[in-house]
Amino acid sequence: MKHIIIFMIAATTILSGAVSAFAGEREAFSALAGHKYEKAFKEFKAMADKGDARSQYNLAVMCKNGKGVPQDYAEAFKWYQMAAEQGHVGAQFNVATMYYSGQGVTKDYVRAYMWAGLAGVEGNTGAQELKETVAKQLTPAQLAEAQQMVRDWKPKTK
Numbered sequence: 001m002k003h004i005i006i007f008m009i010a011a012t013t014i015l016s017g018a019v020s021a022f023a024g025e026r027e028a029f030s031a032l033a034g035h036k037y038e039k040a041f042k043e044f045k046a047m048a049d050k051g052d053a054r055s056q057y058n059l060a061v062m063c064k065n066g067k068g069v070p071q072d073y074a075e076a077f078k079w080y081q082m083a084a085e086q087g088h089v090g091a092q093f094n095v096a097t098m099y100y101s102g103q104g105v106t107k108d109y110v111r112a113y114m115w116a117g118l119a120g121v122e123g124n125t126g127a128q129e130l131k132e133t134v135a136k137q138l139t140p141a142q143l144a145e146a147q148q149m150v151r152d153w154k155p156k157t158k
Helices: 002-033 037-048 053-065 073-085 089-101 109-121 125-135 140-152
Strands: none
Touching: 002 037, 002 053, 037 053, 053 073, 053 089, 073 089, 089 109, 089 125, 109 125, 109 140
16 A cells, blocks of 8 residues: 555656646747747746756757847757757757858767768658768768767767
8 A cells, every 4th residue: 555655646746747847838839829939938948957858959949040039059059969969850950950060069070960860860851961961071981980970879868
C-alpha cells in the first residue's frame, strides 16, 4: 500500500509538470498569435531555461527575427544550438545554415556539414541540399572529419 501511494504521488508530480509545460507552451503560442511577442518570449524562455528543446527553438526564431526582443543572431544561434544538441531537427538545420553563412557565429564548413548531416538523416530535405553544397567547400580531410562527427554525435538530454 505504501508503495502504491508513493507511486501515485510521483505520477501526479510528473503529470502536473507535463500539464504545466503544456499550459506554458499554449500561453506562448497564444501570445504569438496575438502579436504579444514580449509575453511569448517570456513564456518560451521560462520553459527553455528548463531545457525544453521546442521552446529553445522558438526563442531562437524570435531572436533571429527580432520578435519580442531586438534582432540578435548570436543569441539566436545560442538557442538553436541548445535545441539542436537535444536532437531538434529544425534547430539542427538552422545551426548548419548559420555555420555555413557565418550568421551569429564564425563560419565553419565542417560544423555546417555535421549539423546538416544530422538534420538530413531525419529527412530534412533542405539539410540534404545544404550538406551537398557544403561538401563542395571541404577538403577530403575536412569531409572525413565532418562525416566522423555525424557518426559520433549523440543527443544531450535535459
